[in-house]
Amino acid sequence: MKxxxxxSDMVMTHNSIDPVDAMLIHRLHGDxxxxxxxxxxxxxQLGLAEDEVIARLQRMLDxxxxxxxxxxxxxxxxxxxxxxxxxxVPEERxxxxxxxxxxxxxxxxxxxxxHTFNMWFVLGCTSADAARAVxxxxxxxxxxxxxxxxxxxxFFVELRLPV
Amino acid sequence: MLNAFDxxxxxxxxxxxxxxxxxxxxxxxxxxxxAVLVRERLQGMxxxxxxxxxxxxxxxxxxxxxxxxxxxxxxxxARVDELGEKVGALDFVSHCYRxxxxxxxxxxxxxxxxxxxxxxxxxxxxxxxxxxLAEASRRHEILYSSRILxxxxxxxxxxxxxx
Numbered sequence: 001m002k003x004x005x006x007x008s009d010m011v012m013t014h015n016s017i018d019p020v021d022a023m024l025i026h027r028l029h030g031d032x033x034x035x036x037x038x039x040x041x042x043x044x045q046l047g048l049a050e051d052e053v054i055a056r057l058q059r060m061l062d063x064x065x066x067x068x069x070x071x072x073x074x075x076x077x078x079x080x081x082x083x084x085x086x087x088x089v090p091e092e093r094x095x096x097x098x099x100x101x102x103x104x105x106x107x108x109x110x111x112x113x114x115h116t117f118n119m120w121f122v123l124g125c126t127s128a129d130a131a132r133a134v135x136x137x138x139x140x141x142x143x144x145x146x147x148x149x150x151x152x153x154x155f156f157v158e159l160r161l162p163v
Numbered sequence: 164m165l166n167a168f169d170x171x172x173x174x175x176x177x178x179x180x181x182x183x184x185x186x187x188x189x190x191x192x193x194x195x196x197x198a199v200l201v202r203e204r205l206q207g208m209x210x211x212x213x214x215x216x217x218x219x220x221x222x223x224x225x226x227x228x229x230x231x232x233x234x235x236x237x238x239x240x241a242r243v244d245e246l247g248e249k250v251g252a253l254d255f256v257s258h259c260y261r262x263x264x265x266x267x268x269x270x271x272x273x274x275x276x277x278x279x280x281x282x283x284x285x286x287x288x289x290x291x292x293x294x295x296l297a298e299a300s301r302r303h304e305i306l307y308s309s310r311i312l313x314x315x316x317x318x319x320x321x322x323x324x325x326x
Contacts, residue, residue, distance in 0.1 A: 024219070025226075028218045029218050029219060030217065030218045031217075032216075032218045034187070034206050034217075036198070037184055038187075039182075039184065039186075054182050054183070054184070057182055057219070058182050060219075061179070065221065065222060065225050066219050066221055066222065067220045067222050067314050067315075067316070068178070068179045069180060069219050069220065070176050070178070070179040070217060071177075071180070071205065071214040072215045072216050072217075072218075072316065073173055073177065073208075073213060073214055073316075073317045074212055074213060074214070074215045077211055077212045077213040078164060078165045078169070078213055079164050088268075098312045102312060105318040106318070107313055108318070109312075109313055109314040109316070111231075111308040111310070112308065112310040112311075113233065113306040113307060113309065114306065114308075114309055115304070117269070119312070120233070120308075121313070126319065126320075130320075147268070147269060149265070149269075149274075150262065150263065151261070152263060153244060155248055155250065155260065155261070
């Protein structure tokens with residue numbers, strides 16, 4: 001299965017975003033219609049034709065402005081777990097270890113961070129046991145300790161930055 | 164627990180909705196079911212919280228939020244829940260969790276994600292968190308992300324009905 005977004009370089013220069021794209025991202029954050037022609041319905045509210053909505057979304061996906069367009073699943077509502085985990089990866093092995101970690105479908109995202117704990121990833125699994133098993137596999141594949149940081153309490157979630 | 168249809172529906176949409184005029188019809192055809200069933204079940208998943216939202220998932224870095232700081236705090240266990248609520252309520256905090264420490268390597272038990280256009284902005288935000296936590300926080304760090312290594316979102320494993 002191919003990821004739509006390629007891993008992006010964050011130092012990429014930010015070009016000012018097209019105002020119509022910005023409006024689309026903002027308005028299509030959620031509440032996407034569950035009607036027969038949802039792009040048409042969404043476009044009507046924005047004064048855009050259905051095919052323009054589709055074309056813009058496709059272009060934003062292709063350009064990496066959007067990483068996905070669709071449902072965001074909260075697997076924990078069905079007995080699953082999103083598990084944050086971290087590793088201290090020696091610099092000279094970083095890319096090799098990143099490839100080993102990313103090869104697991106369960107790795108929903110993975111970030112390099114500036115710290116001795118330099119790799120931080122989230123596993124999306126259908127159970128806590130499955131998540132633990134993936135951590136164990138990554139430990140045996142890499143020979144490195146995987147630190148698991150399960151949520152003990154969630155204070156807030158959902159990011160909506162002004163576009 | 165996920166039933167077989169839920170699994171199929173997640174598999175079919177986890178990479179994104181088809182960008183066509185009638186996306187739910189397209190899904191229904193792919194799954195060999197009635198389109199009404201697809202729309203009703205998606206609605207049900209939204210209602211149950213199994214889908215958090217349906218919409219655009221932006222790449223925040225490409226939108227100019229290039230400074231992504233995971234702020235981590237070593238907070239007095241007796242006060243972490245009360246203070247976590249307050250940190251989570253700050254409008255620039257996108258995620259806030261209590262997580263286990265991994266002593267001695269990792270002393271932090273409160274994680275708050277903040278996003279800014281610059282590191283100076285993130286540091287100002289961290290300062291606000293620090294003021295709020297005051298003496299209840301013994302130490303803290305900001306872990307900046309320097310690369311997205313992967314960002315696919317949830318992917319259910321394989322085609323087998325496992326775990």
